[in-house]
Amino acid sequence: MYHSLWKKYFFFVLLIIFSNIIQAENLKPFVLANSVNTDMLQTVTQIKNKLLSNGFEVIGEYSPYKEATIIIVTNNDLKKNALKTEYGAYGAIQRIAVTDVAGVIQVTYTNPVYMATAYRMKGNMEQVAAHLKNALGEKKTYGSKKGLSPKKLANYHYMFSMPYFDDPDLLADHGNYDQAVQKVKAGLLAQKGGISKVYQLEISGKKQMVIGVAMTEGMSNDKTIMKEIDFQDIRASAHLPYEILIHENGKVYALNAKFRIAINFPDLAMTGDHSFMGIMDSPDAIKKALSLVAGKQVRKTSNSGGFGF
Numbered sequence: 001m002y003h004s005l006w007k008k009y010f011f012f013v014l015l016i017i018f019s020n021i022i023q024a025e026n027l028k029p030f031v032l033a034n035s036v037n038t039d040m041l042q043t044v045t046q047i048k049n050k051l052l053s054n055g056f057e058v059i060g061e062y063s064p065y066k067e068a069t070i071i072i073v074t075n076n077d078l079k080k081n082a083l084k085t086e087y088g089a090y091g092a093i094q095r096i097a098v099t100d101v102a103g104v105i106q107v108t109y110t111n112p113v114y115m116a117t118a119y120r121m122k123g124n125m126e127q128v129a130a131h132l133k134n135a136l137g138e139k140k141t142y143g144s145k146k147g148l149s150p151k152k153l154a155n156y157h158y159m160f161s162m163p164y165f166d167d168p169d170l171l172a173d174h175g176n177y178d179q180a181v182q183k184v185k186a187g188l189l190a191q192k193g194g195i196s197k198v199y200q201l202e203i204s205g206k207k208q209m210v211i212g213v214a215m216t217e218g219m220s221n222d223k224t225i226m227k228e229i230d231f232q233d234i235r236a237s238a239h240l241p242y243e244i245l246i247h248e249n250g251k252v253y254a255l256n257a258k259f260r261i262a263i264n265f266p267d268l269a270m271t272g273d274h275s276f277m278g279i280m281d282s283p284d285a286i287k288k289a290l291s292l293v294a295g296k297q298v299r300k301t302s303n304s305g306g307f308g309f
Contacts (some may be wrong), residue, residue, distance in 0.1 A: 025149060025150065027147050028143045029089035031132070031191050037104060037105070051096065056075045060072035061239075063212065072094075072095055072096075072199045073094055077123075077125070078093065078128055083205055088121060094110050097238040113126055118263050158259070164259065165263075166260065172296040175248070177250055181246055183295035187295055193289030193292035196213065196214050210243050210272060220282060224282075229265055254287070
């Protein structure tokens with residue numbers, strides 16, 4: 001009897017330890033660095049200085065609405081890692097958000113390890129995570145209740161029939177890289193589709209460019225989308241801005257919105273209040289707007305094909 005009870009206790013302890021290990025391995029999309037009662041502009045300035053002091057380069061800044069400012073950064077580790085994968089430019093930047101939530105300033109940022117895994121990068125970006133933690137702090141990761149295992153995250157899709165990372169939207173094909181860059185820059189300058197440039201980063205040593213964009217029209221509007229999906233106590237403002245990737249083959253891509261939104265909001269419900277159903281027309285609207293910027297003639301499409309089953 002004594003040995004039987006001891007064995008049950010032993011296996012119970014092992015089960016707890018194993019469960020904790022599994023949970024610890026799960027990844028979440030964002031990091032809460034700090035919450036402070038300070039001025040927004042003052043906090044943004046302080047954050048920039050801290051980032052610069054820790055080896056980051058600020059390449060853009062975006063305020064989609066008055067409550068939020070997003071700072072886009074890169075560094076040598078991010079750029080070197082981007083060289084190692086075919087679509088590495090997606091992972092060449094990190095986004096830091098300063099958000100005013102009922103008078104409290106939340107400082108948050110994208111989780112480098114999560115993003116590197118989701119974008120199938122060669123390196124896991126733990127060193128970048130350490131630099132961000134040193135610069136800004138790290139109270140906790142958030143954005144998903146249970147998180148996702150690295151294996152599931154690397155092969156993520158929201159549900160059956162939804163796109164994976166390697167199912168991007170092909171916005172245009174200009175035949176060569178330089179022509180593609182020229183066309184996209186012209187589209188951004190003209191603000192086609194209500195889209196303007198927030199930042200651009202060309203990967204040195206590889207003809208590949210990532211361009212962050214602000215979207216302002218219809219159901220592709222950043223503010224409209226975030227109002228529906230970003231409602232938790234800790235905001236996910238660092239989801240923005242969306243990006244375009246110009247590939248060395250002359251093709252212009254964007255991550256399919258059904259993947260790009262879901263990867264940062266994996267717990268968001270399909271239906272009900274504050275759900276994907278509230279932005280069901282956004283995937284098509286985003287693709288259409290980005291295609292206009294990329295230089296492709298876009299036919300009028302129906303509203304079908306959104307976040308449906």
